[in-house]
Amino acid sequence: MPDELLILGRTDLEALEIGWSDVVDVLEDAFRQKAAGEVQNPPKPAIHPRPESFINAMPAYLGGSDRAGLKWVAGYESNRALGLPYIYGVFLLTDAATGRPLAVMDGAWITEIRTAGVTGVALRHVPRRVRQLGIVGCGVQGRRNLGVILAERPEIEEVRAYDRVTAATDALLALAGDRRTAVAPTPEAALDGADVVVTAVTVSLGEGRLTGAGTAADAVLLPLDYDDALAPSAALGAALYAVDDLGQYRSTFHESFAGFPEPHGELADIVAGRLAMPAGARSVLMHLGIAMDDVALGALAYDRARERGVGLTVPFA
DSSP states (O other), rough: OOEEEEEEEEHHHTTOOOHHHHHHHHHHHHHHHHTTOOOOOOOEEESSSSSSEEEEEEEETEEEEEEEEEEEEEEEGGGGTTTSSSEEEEEEETTTOOOOOEEEEHHHHHHHHHHHHHHHHHTOOOOOOOOOOEEOOSSSSHHHHHHHHHHTTTTTTEEEEEEEHHHHHHHHHSSSSSSSEEEEEOOOOHTTTSSEEEEOOOOSSGGBOOOOOTTTTOEEESSSSTSSBOOHHHHOSEEEEEESOOHHHTTTTHHOTTTOOOEEEHHHHHHHTOOOTTTTOOOEEEOOHHHHHHHHHHHHHHHHHHHTOEEEEEEOO
């Protein structure tokens, strides 16, 4: 095969029509590989060129499916004032057998979809009906998570949401279909009675971080924002506290998780059946965002793009 590089922009990736069930399936398989010890996923190094910014390098290898890749992703809070996206990034898929670059694709799209997809994986292992969803942070991740949650748990009857930008809350709730919706006046109010909670803020709630008070007794809390929204007491009071990767958690513990407990294990342990969601008690599943997810989704997008002839192919030699 000649050295060719496939380039996939956001429009190309969206044209692939990858559904939520496809995403959750491929990510669940990645977590099974992780549970079997077949994944290399080193903690991501970061640089911070500006205040309230990060640029991460995120490599991973999935041995079970023999896939390798790297995401270079940036998050800049200051972009909002410039009318620019918070997240920019590129993802590089590499042939694990030869090291040959196979594809470059929009890393922001990969981040959006795989982050929400991990929420879908977690919800597949909640062994009970969930009727009320609370969302704190109604930006891109709030909306993407709503999409996957409603796809995986269509029994949800009510969605309560909070964002400091009212228009963002309204836009998210408009995606809830014919379910009951409520605009929460405070972050705490979004949790009131919730069976499942997703937090996706980009600026810390500070002293107002959430303790989980007011949720259902057996609520599942899914923070996507490290410690920005959730107080240590929420995890300390949980019967199950798990993260997607212990190495990533421990590498940032002193920076981000002071006061939080040692996790009981990883989401991979739940997927593999080594940990179970407790009955009648709170669970907290902290999603730190790991490169394994990017590689799994990026490989799925690459395979489908090759099948359908989507994207721009350029010589690479």
